[in-house]
Amino acid sequence: MTNTQTKSQRAVFVMIAFLMAIFGLMTTTTSASAASYSVVSTTSMTSTAYHRTSASGAVYNLTHTKKLASLSKYPNTTWYATKKVVLKHGSTKAIYYAVKNGAGTVSGYVWHKYLTAGKAPLSLKYAKAAVAMNASTGKVLWSKNANTPRAIASVSKLMTLYLVEQKVDDTSATWDSKVTTSYSGLKSMGNSSTYGGFKFTKNSYTVKQLYDAALIESSNNAAIALGQWVAGGSTPSYNTKFIKLMNAQAAKWNLGKASFVSANGMEQSALRSYGYSVSGGDANLVSAKDVALIAKHLINDYPAVLTDASKGSLTVAGQLCYNYNNLLPGRKYYQASLNVDGLKTGYTGLAGYCFVGTGKKSGHDRLITVVLHDEDEFTETRSLMNYVYNSNLI
Incomplete structure (x- = not known):
């Protein structure tokens, strides 16, 4: 063995010994640190x-x-x-x-x-207005600007669907009754890249088909067609009559300052080109609390709506309708314990993102939440639901 080799080997041995010493020191220090508490x-x-x-x-x-x-x-x-x-x-x-x-x-x-x-306060960063309500009693459990009327976009369809349910329940009409959908404005709306989704390829559909399209796909033309059918016809003049029915129902429920000007939640500035403007303001204006009350009436009077609203997607008349409720099973914001099974999304530039959620956690009453003009509607709805449950408010 040469002197050079001997020196190299010794250097390696010294380095190994040094590293072992350091490692041992670190281990001893870590153990001592852990044990020092x-x-x-x-x-x-x-x-x-x-x-x-x-x-x-x-x-x-x-x-x-x-x-x-x-x-x-x-x-x-x-x-x-x-x-x-x-x-x-x-x-x-x-x-x-x-x-x-x-x-x-x-x-x-x-x-x-x-x-x-003290109990943790809840702060919803993005929602301009919000409310949590006991679906059984109507008691407000938490709120933020809950009594201020705001634009509510497609959440408006909950009122339209209630009046459809009411007509089916109270008259000779059935879910298989035919609704005329031949008006050119409705067909054009269905084909729109912005306001469409469910295309009117036929001149009539059943009430149930349009109901599913309006609830799950949030079809704007389906909602207007249903409203005209409820009012007794199939032209824009019957849409005007239906708007009066919406406001009459709101008054019957004592919904404060709720004001409806469209069956689907679109602003009149957008509806005008399709032939569906009426007198009044530009948008449906309803408070978060009153939206929750509409949902309460719909769920309690016609609970089967939850069977439909809980479907992630559904093929209607050959067209796939997709449910944009991302708190449902399999979706990004799903949380099993919340057991969310509804209810309605909405968006316009004026209204922002709106969402009405509902679920019944095991051992609790059913909960309804509403967030209006939000930027993170599903995260904030989930936070609101968890807060209510964890604080034993319901």
Whole structure:
């Protein structure tokens, strides 16, 4: 063995020994750090509600060796503390609370400075107006600008569908009754890249076919055709009569300042080119609370609507109708525990994104939520639903 080889080998051995020493030191330091959190005292306390004061905090296990959850992911969560624990780390002592979220899915220990007493307030960042309502009692459980009338886009179709259900229920009409769809304005609307979706390729469809197209695909021409049918005809003059029926029903339900000018939620500035403008303002104006009340009447009086509204898609008269409710099973924002099975989406440039959601979580009454002029309607609806349930408001 040459001197050069010997020196090289020695250098390698020295490096290996050095790295092993460093690794051993790191291991020892990590173990020491983990072991340095010790319990000084534990005091039981009456279950007390807290919410986060900082998004930088975290929930740890008792020995502080494992992060169980980041508070940044729980902006609207109420944590319930049942113990006050003093932990010692080196020469420093700190107070931690033993906490559990309302759903009981996350528990651990949080430094007390990251929490403040009281239930977590809910803040919907994007929705201009919102409400959560008990579908059985009509009680408002949470609200934001809930009494201010706003444009509601295709959410308006809930009123139209209610009046369709009412006619089928109260007259000799049936779901198989034929609705005339030959008016050129309706066919043109159905072919529109902006307002279409369900094309009128025939001069008549059944009530049920148009009902499904309006509910699931949110077909604008189907909603107008149904409204004319409810009013007794198939021309724009009957659309005007139907608008009066919509407002009469709103008055019957004491819906405050609700005002309807279209059967489908399109603004009149858009409807005019199709021959469907009426006197009045440009848009249907309804408050979030009154939208929830319309949904309440529809669900309670005609509960079968939920069977249809829960379908992700449906082929109607040879055309695929797609449901844009992204809280349904298999969709991006689906959460199994919420059991969402309806109800209606909506969008126009004036109204923004609107959504009426409903579901019945196991062991609770049915919940109705409404968000109007939102930019993240499904995330905020899910947050609102979870907040109501986790706060035991329903």
